Amino acid sequence: MPYIPHTAEEIQKMLRTIGVNSTDDLFSDIAEEIRLKRALNLPRGLSEKETWDKINGLASKNKHMGKHICFLGAGAYQHYCPKAVKHILSRSEFYTAYTPYQPEISQGTLQTIFEYQTMICELTGMDAANASHYDGATALAEGVSLAIDVTKRKHVLISSLVHPEYRQTVATYLEGKNITLDQIPYQDGLTSKKELEQRMNKNTAAVVMQTPNFFGAIEELSYAAQVAQQTGALLIVCVDPISLGILEAPGNLQADVVVGEGQSLGLPLNFGGPYLGFMAVKNKYVRRLPGRIVGKTQDRLGNEGYVLTLQAREQHIRRERASSNICSNQALCALGAAVYLSLMGPEGIREVGRQCIQKGIYTKKLLSKIPGIKIPFPATTFKEFIVETTEEPQRINEHLWKAGIMGGLDVSGFYPELKNHILLCVTEMRTREDIEKLASVWGDMS
Amino acid sequence: MEQIIFEKSVPGRGEKYLPQLDVPEEDYNISEKREVPPTLPQISELDCMRHYTRLSHLNYGVDTGFYPLGSCTMKYNPKINEEVANLPGFTDIHPYQGEETVQGALQLMSELQSYLKDIAGMDGVTLQPAAGAQGELTGLLLIKAYHQAKGEERRDKIIVPDTSHGTNPASAALCGLKIIQIPSDDKGTVDIEALKQAVGHDTAALMLTNPNTLGLFEENITEIADIVHDAGGLLYYDGANMNAIMGYARPGDMGFDVVHFNLHKTFAAPHGGGGPGAGPVGVKDFLSPFLPVPIIRFDSSKEKYYFDYNRPQSIGRVKAFYGQFSVLVKAYTYMVRMGWDGLKKASEIAVLNANYLMQLLSASYYQPFRGPCKHEFVLSPKNLKSLGIHTLDIAKRLMDYGFHPPTIYFPLIVEEAIMIEPTETESKETLDTFSEALKMIATEAQENPEVLKTAPHSTPVGRLDEVMAARKQILRWLTS
Structure with a gap:
């Protein structure tokens, strides 16, 4: 069998050590009535060559950008x-590792995340970033949840020019939280300033803008920030990070939370995923950040090193009181983005x-x-x-x-x-x- | 250790990857323009390669050595999976291309849906959720939508056993449901009496991992299912431990209504140092109308795969586009290669390996729950506490013997828990060597406890000060 190294002889030896006659004895705790009494309805296994031919055949049915x-x-x-990015990502020391729970043998992953967090902060002009989200849509949804938690308010204003699938995702994440998700209409391809002002109220937790917006137009963030600040709402900005060599960093325009989709940073299209959600905040919201965060520290001899930190926010410690349920994230995609940014400069x-x-x-x-x-x-x-x-x-x-x-x-x-x-x-x-x-x-x- | 990449930067250094602009340059107007460029590294490609290559040397992956993290299923990640996922026919396709131009991708996803349905005994599958935790969120939203559609909004309680993964209660809280945690019985499985007390007219669902996080199969699963169903609640299956039962038993036949899969565990997609994973969700027929949009279907009259968005009762979408596609490709490739026979064998040997290793360690370490276990088991070295030795010390010392430590301090109900999942891809010799190391460590605990308390000794850094990290909050590099 593929990927199973045991010889028949070894299996016998192991069964003897355990003290049973057959592997079936090890499944005796599964009651007869719920046992599957037929083979799974999948084809029989294939050789590696046949597998390659089959999957390669499926891939070649797709019309891809290399040819169009x-x-x-x-x-x-x-x-x-840059071609070098793929070579780094193919290093199996990176891609076959788990979440860096054991920092002494995970400094590679941890330092790359620390460097990635720094790059995201630099691009966005924010103070702290987490280790990644599933994609831009879920990063935005979690950003909105953060604003609701911080302000304890129930009204969210979202530009109708935020990516429609992101808005749908936000709506799904807010289900059951009794939140009004209010869409700001657009005018001339930009979020309407008049509508934004009119819809603001004292219960508004956040104003959500995307720039460039879904129509590609560059929004005026300082205006949105000013309106949000008047009633103490947070400004959440969803950005395409590749635009931030040209566009002002949202952090310098008073954004409180910056999220976005990092796929532009050297990640393949991959038919929609895996991509890279990112989130960055101002210092005062660091302890509200969801997900993994890497911090710098020392070992007992004073050597510098990195660890997952502020874990008291997370699900494996706080369970139902955690700031999010996120566990697996997009670490390898974050590494790809970091290598891309390092090479591009x-x-x-x-x-x-x-x-x-x-x-x-x-x-x-x-x-x-x-x-x-x-x-x-x-x-x-x-x-x-x-x-x-x-x-x-x-x-x-x-x-x-x-x-x-x-x-x-x-x-x-x-x-x-x-x-x-x-x-x-x-x-x-x-x-x-x-x-x-x-x-x-x-x-x-x- | 490796110097931080920003400190290797030299202004003006770095390669250019793009050609000159080939269209006429025009003036344009942007009111909020960037004046100060972001501080990003300026380094040569060679220096960049060396930086990341050296960092990779500070890491430990499945390809480096044995990685027996309980509930994480760190099996071998076959290289053909990586190769096929890198084919341009998969990497260079856009999510909004016309359906007729991506029939290969849609066929793959459709077949993956079918395989997952049969493995779990479910009727419908969504491939959209990005990870196990998002699968949980999706599954719970489905359950909520179902109760709401029946006019039973009052069902807002999720029951979880005290051995459950932390994501279970966190996911429930995220969608506004409340948690009731019930104790395990002295065998380590669900306490039936406690469950009977917990269920009622407000029960939305019971979330269960089976085998549970102690590696024990819930022998009373059909009775558990009846209790929950009779009270009007549903059963949610946390698929993290699916590697124990493929081809032997199916959650659907046990009475579960919703299942999430961890493709990056059971189906050999790599963990990537923390992701990307993929967490598809399977459901019984009566929950199918609520699945996220879109679902992939086959139109037999047109002989064409297509996205079905016409699902008025859908809970919506949980992320943009269709899921972690390249992870789906890897998992599908694994299933094709393994087949029904290979998957069953994988579970058979995963369980054999766990029982064998448990037996090898039975003389040296206290085992709170005796076998047979399924794919994983839990040790409790509480007998070493009198020597001042804790699970953390044992875990750290294992690194000096060249192993990745198991999951530790989980499940929470076992004092000083060490949770070991060897998986089927590890050979007998690896298990023998690992058990020898753990036995040596047990001896060291008696003879030289100091060497454990100060471990690890052979790693790039020693035990790191997590309290200092949380206090100082250095979360990014800054120019000194």
Whole structure:
């Protein structure tokens, strides 16, 4: 059998040591009536070669970005990742380890998390970060829970331009907590300032903004911070960390909690996961942070080292009084992001951001020349933007696909009022040639 | 130890990975622009590789040595799983691509759903939850939705035994449910009388791990199920210990209504130093309408796999997109390779290994609950306390013998607990060597207790001061 080293002889020896005749005797505590009396309904095991052929066959049924030009984004982005990142992540000392409960033989994992926490703090302008969440959506949900716990208030204002699947996740996490989740409408592709002000009240625990928002537009955070502070609500900002070489750190704009999806930082698309949720807070909320946190300390001889710290917040100590139920997180993804950031450096991150913005501007310019296409929202965008057309998005995408182009996302599924609106994503991965091809193929349609 | 990466940074150093901008540069207007760049490392690729490679040397993984963490199922992570998960047909597909362009991925997920259903005896499965704890949250939300749909909102109590994982009560609290903890009986299993007292018209569910965290199979499971069902409650199965029973018994046949799986335990996906994991949830038919959106289905008329979003009673979604896809790929690959015969063998040998190791240690360590155990067992070295030796000392000393320590101080009901799960992928020699080390340590406790109290002696750092860490709260690097 695969991965089971025992010879028949060894099994016999072991049974003799235990003092039973067969392994069946070891299952005698399972009552006859609940025993499974047939084989599991799975195929019989395969050799490694057959397994490879089968799974490789499934993989090759998928149309992937290596062979097609992709303009899809909406929370999952294609960026260039230095090849070295994968080599670090393939080190089995990292990926076959458990959560670092035994720090003396886990300094590798612990130090990489400590360095990762520092990088997240640097990018976001915050004081402390935890070791990761499942993804951006759950990081946001836990950020909202933190604000509710801190303020003891029951009203949450969330921009309608926060990723729709994140808003759905937040709603699921708030189920049963008797919280009103109030959506701030948008205007001109940005969260409406007027609506934000009008909806604020003394019971508002948090204002939740995403920037760049779901339409790619850059929101004005200092204004949201000012409104939130007037009634003592927390400002929670959900960011794409790859934008933070260009955009001001939310921590410098009075955000209280910064969360986001770290997939942009060198992680593959992977059909939606595993990704990397992150959370960073100002000092006064450190003890409210959910999940693992690594801190620096010393051993008895004064040698420096790292440990999981402030564990009194966590489920394995506090059980039902824990600040969250999170246990496994995304440590390996956090390592990937840390290696990516180390290799790219401050200049590299800024350059990715610059190219995303410039290529977005160039794409908008080319597309807006096509009859019937409009750029409906005037705000400056990062990486993504909305295009309004006179055609059905599905027809456009079918047309583009014939030329090997994956078009953008039809946003009417999430925003029914935006019929014939497409969310397009242009990262540094798209060459001028790709962009011009998109414009010319699209143009041929009309 | 390794210097922190920021201290290796030299301004202006570092590789460039991107080509020159190939479109004309335009002015644009951003009111909140970054003026001060983030402090990130500026290092060469070689220095970066050395940094992380050296850090990896300070780690201990399953590929390094024996890792008998109880309830964590640290089995071997087959390399073919890593290879297939890295195929571009899986890594380079976007979650919003058209369904017709990702039929291979959807087929894999659909088949994985079917396999999991049969292994657990369930009727429906969601692959969305990201980890075991999120699976628990999902399962409890399903239970809550079910009671609500029946007009029984008053059912807000979750019963857990005192041996349960910490995530059980934490997950229940997260969705606004209240906890009733019941004691175990003197055999280490659910105290039937206490359970009878605890159930009532307010019972939402009982959460149970079976075999439990002592490694004991709940022999009265059908009676337990009847008690809870008769009171109108449901049964939740914490799948952390599924590795003990695959192909032998199924939670669904025992009376459980909801199950979560830990693909990173039972199905050989790696733990990644703390994640990513994956925690799919299986349910009986009557709970299927409440499963998160979307579910993967097959349309036989069109011969096409698709996402089913049309689920009006769904609890919603618990994360963005569809789950930890590459972890799903690894678990599926493992199942294909093992087959029904291999999975059953895995459980058979996991239980054999645990019973063998328990027997080897029976003369040197006190065992509060005698076998047969399932995939794991618990020792209690309380007899060494008079020598000033605690479980922590034994755990730390094991590192000097080249082993990762077992889970310690859990379950909470066993004094000085040491919880050992060898898994099926460990050979007899490994178990023999490990038991010799533990016996030597028991002797050292008598003859030279100091060597235990100051252990470990051979690791990159000694025992670290956790109190100092919590007090000083140095949670990031700062320029000195």
